[in-house]
Amino acid sequence: MREVMNQVVDVFHLELLLQLGLATLLGGAIGLERELGGKPAGLRTNILICIGSALYTQLSLSMVHGAADATRVAGQIVTGVGFIGAGTILHARGAVVGLTSAATIWVVAAIGVALGSGHYPEALLTTLMVLVVLQGLGRIEVVVERQSTHSHLTIHARPEAGVLEDIETLHHAPCVASCGTGFIFAELKMRQALAAAQPRAEIFARHFPVAGATGIHLYVCDGGEGVDIRARMFAPQHGVPEDPATGSANVALVGLLASLRPEPDLSLRLRIAQGVEMGRPSLLDASAEKRGGRVDQTRIGGRCVAVMTGTIDI
Numbered sequence: 001m002r003e004v005m006n007q008v009v010d011v012f013h014l015e016l017l018l019q020l021g022l023a024t025l026l027g028g029a030i031g032l033e034r035e036l037g038g039k040p041a042g043l044r045t046n047i048l049i050c051i052g053s054a055l056y057t058q059l060s061l062s063m064v065h066g067a068a069d070a071t072r073v074a075g076q077i078v079t080g081v082g083f084i085g086a087g088t089i090l091h092a093r094g095a096v097v098g099l100t101s102a103a104t105i106w107v108v109a110a111i112g113v114a115l116g117s118g119h120y121p122e123a124l125l126t127t128l129m130v131l132v133v134l135q136g137l138g139r140i141e142v143v144v145e146r147q148s149t150h151s152h153l154t155i156h157a158r159p160e161a162g163v164l165e166d167i168e169t170l171h172h173a174p175c176v177a178s179c180g181t182g183f184i185f186a187e188l189k190m191r192q193a194l195a196a197a198q199p200r201a202e203i204f205a206r207h208f209p210v211a212g213a214t215g216i217h218l219y220v221c222d223g224g225e226g227v228d229i230r231a232r233m234f235a236p237q238h239g240v241p242e243d244p245a246t247g248s249a250n251v252a253l254v255g256l257l258a259s260l261r262p263e264p265d266l267s268l269r270l271r272i273a274q275g276v277e278m279g280r281p282s283l284l285d286a287s288a289e290k291r292g293g294r295v296d297q298t299r300i301g302g303r304c305v306a307v308m309t310g311t312i313d314i
Helices: 002-012 014-036 043-062 071-092 099-116 120-148 191-196 201-207 247-260
Strands: 175-178 182-188 213-220 229-235 240-243 266-274 282-291 294-303
Touching (some): 014 043, 043 071, 247 294
Antiparallel strands (some): 213 229, 229 240, 266 282, 282 294
């Protein structure tokens, strides 16, 4: 009976199908965590790397004859994954970002090799440890950074004349505000200056996070075309070179502007255009209620540019 089962396994390649199925599940579990975090190496990338590593390893073992070294293919897998990881690190214009994504790709390839060589418990345990490190230690790092670092805001200007003059300080200097997620807010004087703004990834990598802020939100009050404000948000450290619609930033902006108004009681309504410069225009309606000199309520809504369509069956 055992011989018959072994023959069935060999004929239908059931062990290979099991390894590829586990590679899909384990690589997908790690990739899903990366995808939800908005990282460049997400669900599909990690699944494909894990499947490819498992398949190469299984093929190398099945093709070994005589004194051939079965570990040579595994060594080439490490080399190939190194190129993918290097591309992930160099994604943000040469800034040292993406190291965690590159290391995750490297470990996912190792999990695929373990599956391809039949080390299933080791692969499962490694996947569990990777998920614990990515989820648990990431939150611990945020707490440690808040407790142990002193943040300061430095504005770097190009040597050309007129750059600092683009920043409007009549209402407020560049500052940090938050309705849950912190942003640096800076008002500019003209729409031309807003359109010319470009994020420098190396500066973000050197100074962020600063005072709990995750990105920079630039805006001008001369929105034009039926809007009150035109805005742009940059957060390259979080995989967002520019965002076409940032509700968390604009709801904090309307609260900031309401708090700066002299009226003790105020209902402020603003229509904000974002994503225009990147070709993905969005219109956001933000409001703030101020009572007794204190902003006690903010709201955000509106419409954004469509990025996907579909049907949900319930």
